[in-house]
Amino acid sequence: MQEIRHGIFLTIVILGLILPRLILAGYPLGSVYISFGIFVSLFVDAILSYILFGSIIVSLVYFLSVLSLIDILNYTNLVNIYILFPYSMGLATALFFGLIIRRKYDDEFLSSLKKINITFNFYTILIPLVFLIFAIIIYLYIYYSQLLLIGSFIAFLLLLISGKKEDSPLILSSWIFLPYVMSQIGSNREEKGICIGEIIGILKRASFSSSKISTNSNYKWVSYKSKFYINLEGNKNFNIIIVGGSGSGKSHLAKNIIRRGNFRFLIFDIHGEYDVNAKRIDVSKISINPLSLFGQSPRQRALEVAYMIKSIFNLGSLQTIDLSNIIVDAYGEKGIFEDDERTWNLPPPNFRDVLMLLEKKKKLVTTSQELNKIQSLEPYIYFLATNTFMDNSINLYDLIIDDYVLDFSKVTIPEIKYVIIETILRSILAFMYISGQSNFRKMIVIDEAPFILSKESGEQLMERLFAESRKFGFGFILISQSIEYVRKLIPNTSYVFALNIVDPTEIDFISRLIGGQDPDIFKAIYNSLPKLERGLIITRDILRDEIILVRSN
Ligand SMILES: Nc1ncnc2c1ncn2[C@@H]1O[C@H](COP(=O)(O)OP(=O)(O)OP(=O)(O)O)[C@@H](O)[C@H]1O
Numbered sequence: 001m002q003e004i005r006h007g008i009f010l011t012i013v014i015l016g017l018i019l020p021r022l023i024l025a026g027y028p029l030g031s032v033y034i035s036f037g038i039f040v041s042l043f044v045d046a047i048l049s050y051i052l053f054g055s056i057i058v059s060l061v062y063f064l065s066v067l068s069l070i071d072i073l074n075y076t077n078l079v080n081i082y083i084l085f086p087y088s089m090g091l092a093t094a095l096f097f098g099l100i101i102r103r104k105y106d107d108e109f110l111s112s113l114k115k116i117n118i119t120f121n122f123y124t125i126l127i128p129l130v131f132l133i134f135a136i137i138i139y140l141y142i143y144y145s146q147l148l149l150i151g152s153f154i155a156f157l158l159l160l161i162s163g164k165k166e167d168s169p170l171i172l173s174s175w176i177f178l179p180y181v182m183s184q185i186g187s188n189r190e191e192k193g194i195c196i197g198e199i200i201g202i203l204k205r206a207s208f209s210s211s212k213i214s215t216n217s218n219y220k221w222v223s224y225k226s227k228f229y230i231n232l233e234g235n236k237n238f239n240i241i242i243v244g245g246s247g248s249g250k251s252h253l254a255k256n257i258i259r260r261g262n263f264r265f266l267i268f269d270i271h272g273e274y275d276v277n278a279k280r281i282d283v284s285k286i287s288i289n290p291l292s293l294f295g296q297s298p299r300q301r302a303l304e305v306a307y308m309i310k311s312i313f314n315l316g317s318l319q320t321i322d323l324s325n326i327i328v329d330a331y332g333e334k335g336i337f338e339d340d341e342r343t344w345n346l347p348p349p350n351f352r353d354v355l356m357l358l359e360k361k362k363k364l365v366t367t368s369q370e371l372n373k374i375q376s377l378e379p380y381i382y383f384l385a386t387n388t389f390m391d392n393s394i395n396l397y398d399l400i401i402d403d404y405v406l407d408f409s410k411v412t413i414p415e416i417k418y419v420i421i422e423t424i425l426r427s428i429l430a431f432m433y434i435s436g437q438s439n440f441r442k443m444i445v446i447d448e449a450p451f452i453l454s455k456e457s458g459e460q461l462m463e464r465l466f467a468e469s470r471k472f473g474f475g476f477i478l479i480s481q482s483i484e485y486v487r488k489l490i491p492n493t494s495y496v497f498a499l500n501i502v503d504p505t506e507i508d509f510i511s512r513l514i515g516g517q518d519p520d521i522f523k524a525i526y527n528s529l530p531k532l533e534r535g536l537i538i539t540r541d542i543l544r545d546e547i548i549l550v551r552s553n
Contacts, residue, residue, distance in 0.1 A: 002187075004210075005052050006180040012048060013066055016041025017073060038075075039086040042066065046090025049179075050098060054205060055109040056091065058182055063087050064175040068148055101218075106205060108183075115186035115544050116161060124165045131171040132156040138172065151175035161185055187224075189544070193231035194260045196253065197537070199224050201549035203524055211549065213531050215524035221549055228550045230257070234543070235494035238443065238475020239466050243483050243510060244499025249535040250479045253497060253552050254445050257477060263441035265403050266428075268421055270448040272409030279402060283420060284410035287393045290384070290423040291327065291348045294396075294430030299338050302327035304457070308422050311455040312415050313380055323377050326361070330354045351385040388416055396427040400442060414451075421452055425461055432472035442474050449478040453485040466492040483509050497539050497550075500532040514540050514547060521547065 020037025027033050045066065049059040066087070135152035139145050151174030159167060162184040170177040189199075201211045201221035211221035232238045240257065242250045251273055258265045259276060267274050290308070293301050306324035309315060315323065328338070330349040337343050349357075358374055358381060365371045399406075406424070411417045428444065452458035466476060466489045480486050483506055490496065490513065498510045507529045515521040525538060525547070532538065537550040 002180065002183045006177070006183070009045075009049060009052055009062070010065075010176070013041075013045050013062075014069060016045055017066075017069060017075070039083070042083060043086040043090040043093075046087045047094040050091060050094035053108060053179065053183070055107045056095065057107060057109045058179045059091050059094075061175070061179050061182060064147075064151065065178060068151060068175040071145060071147065108204070109185075112183070112186035115546075119163055120160075124163050125160065127165040128156050128159045128168045128171060131168045135172050135174070139174070145174075148174040151178055154178060155181050158182055158185060162187070186544075187226075189226050189229070191227065191229055192234065193229040194257060195227050195229050196256055196260070197228050197535075197550045197552035199226045199228045199548050200536075200551050203521065203547040203549070205520075213528050213549070216527050217524035218520045219518075219524035221524075221528070224548075228541075228548070230495055231543070232261075232475060232494060237466070237470040237492055237494055238441075239469075239489070239493045240475070240477045240495045240497065241486050241489065241493050242477065242479045242497045242499070243481070243486070243501065243506070244497075245481060245501050245503070247534065248499035248501070248532070249537075249552060250481075250499060251447060252535065253499070253537070254447070254477050254479055256552060258443055258445060261441075261443060263443050263475075264401070265443045265445060266399050267405045267445040268408065268424075268447060269405050269445075270408045270417075270451060272407045273447075274405050274407075274445075276405060277403070278405050280405045280407055281394065282410060283406050283408045283417075287388050287390045288396075288420055288423050289348060289350050289391045290389055290419055291330070291350055291354075292392060292396075292423075292427070293336070293344050293348055294427045295344070295434050296430060297338055297341075297344065298331035298336050299324075299328055302331065304426060308419065308455075308457045309380055309384070311457040312418055315380070319376060322373055323380070326357060326377065327354060330357050333357060347391075350391060351381055351389050355381050355385045383415070384419065386416070389419065396424060397431060399424065400428065400431055418452065418455065418458070421446075422455075422458055422461060425452070425458075425465065428474070429461070429465060429468075432469060432474060435472065437471050438473045443477060444474065445477045445479070447479045449480040450482055450485040453478075453480075453489075459485075459488065463488055463492075482506060483513070487513075494542070495539060497537045498529060499537055500534065501529045514538060 017038060020034050020041065024031070024033050024037060046059060049062045050056070053059065070083070132152060136149065139149040139152065152171050155171045155174065155178050158178070158181045159165070159171065162181065164184045167181060167184060170181055200223065202224045203219050204222045205218055206220040206222050209215065209220035210223040213221055215221065242253055244250045255274060255276055258267070265278065267276070267278070290305055291301065302324045305327055306320045309323060310320040330353050331337070333353065334346060334349045335343055336346050336348065358378055362371060362374050365374065408417055411420070446452060453462055469475065478486055478489065487509070496513065498514060501507050501510060507526055510529060511522045511525040515525045528538060535552045537552055539548060539550060540546070541548050
């Protein structure tokens with residue numbers, strides 16, 4: 001942590017100034033031996049400051065801190081132009097080797113300036129001001145020093161920028177703690193949104209790591225302590241993707257987001273593991289009619305249903321077209337026609353009606369080719385003509401208005417499970433279009449997202465939902481053990497949370513996704529992902545453009 005780093009450094013600086021004088025006690029203060037001892041310690045201090053703080057600017061300000069200490073320790077004989085020499089030599093040496101090892105220069109202080117987030121209030125101004133007045137009194141009337149007075153004034157200005165009023169007493173220390181105050185700039189985070197845990201590390205170019213997760217890279221986890229908020233309102237969409245291996249804490253994290261968020265939710269609970277406060281529906285006990293129109297035209301819905309069946313059973317293109325035509329005919333049998341919108345509200349057919357229509361058509365065909373065509377569709381319709389798909393035993397729009405958990409754990413046939421999920425998601429999409437733009441907030445959680453995304457029609461539907469749902473007030477939390485299936489959705493996702501992963505291909509892809517182009521960052525994430533304990537998350541804080549390690553709670 002910053003406090004420890006600065007504490008260690010200042011202790012070493014003070015020891016470096018005092019020890020030569022103590023060890024060489026017999027010699028006068030201005031003697032060559034004592035001066036040489038102090039010069040060596042200043043050379044070492046400069047190198048150390050660069051290693052610890054990674055910023056030439058901070059190191060230079062620390063030189064002023066050292067000057068202040070020399071002033072306070074009353075080493076008047078030393079305050080001359082020559083003491084600049086060992087310090088600047090040390091800094092040049094550190095910079096030279098730093099550039100060789102790290103290959104490029106980036107300054108921690110300069111990058112923190114980009115993250116300044118100033119929020120003034122009465123106390124963030126008043127408290128530093130009180131300490132500034134004290135400092136003025138001390139350095140003008142008690143211990144006259146223009147140098148220290150200037151330091152206090154700069155510390156005051158930096159404290160106003162950092163907004164850390166609790167650090168105000170440091171103004172009295174003038175230059176001495178100024179580098180610490182500088183390191184606090186840009187470290188205050190926005191505290192808006194849903195708190196899902198604590199940031200415990202930030203991935204930074206550093207010489208040593210302060211976390212037990214080793215990265216074997218120039219980038220290391222530098223300790224940090226702050227709450228982590230996800231601010232969906234401030235983002236371009238409300239979508240979240242959670243990836244991680246089995247038992248890594250994915251559902252735990254999703255539950256926390258929905259419990260703490262200020263929105264309605266609907267959970268597709270594939271394994272029956274969501275013990276949240278909501279209405280529960282045992283999906284094995286309900287029926288849903290996939291042929292419901294949900295405000296769409298019969299042809300459009302017929303195409304969607306045919307495409308869904310194609311995706312499940314791998315139908316050919318011609319079969320899919322035939323199927324869609326038969327479904328359109330089934331709508332016609334119920335008096336629902338493409339060109340008469342008033343009829344779209346009539347009760348829709350179900351798959352039993354489609355099956356009966358197929359039987360009828362079989363009797364009317366004249367060629368064996370036509371008969372084959374119909375017979376090739378029969379098994380699929382037969383499969384779907386179960387009680388589960390008779391009619392809607394629940395009001396699908398209710399699912400949107402209240403908090404619901406749809407428990408799929410007792411639906412054993414994957415194809416049936418899939419049809420139900422896709423049908424409900426289609427009804428949600430239709431609801432969005434019917435209701436129009438809205439400030440309404442609803443989060444839809446899909447556990448085991450690959451289940452839906454592994455089918456072509458499911459993938460296309462999810463892509464549409466991800467891209468369009470924000471303006472209608474909807475967001476999604478998709479949970480997956482594999483990034484493979486969710487990768488197309490990532491451009492429309494605000495947060496990607498990666499938990500413990502051990503599969504090398506997955507690790508490779510996620511490291512690239514979160515780390516970007518830099519090979520050192522990639523390596524750091526690659527090496528960290530398999531070491532994450534349960535509940536530890538690696539993610540990118542988009543607002544501050546930092547990669548962070550979060551402990552979810
Ligand atoms: N941050 C956490 N703090 C405390 N307990 C946690 C945390 N994260 C997960 N757990 C616990 O660890 C167990 C496994 O977590 P969870 O079910 O969320 O994992 P998962 O990744 O969803 O697993 P699966 O893929 O097998 O469903 C649960 O008992 C959960 O309560």
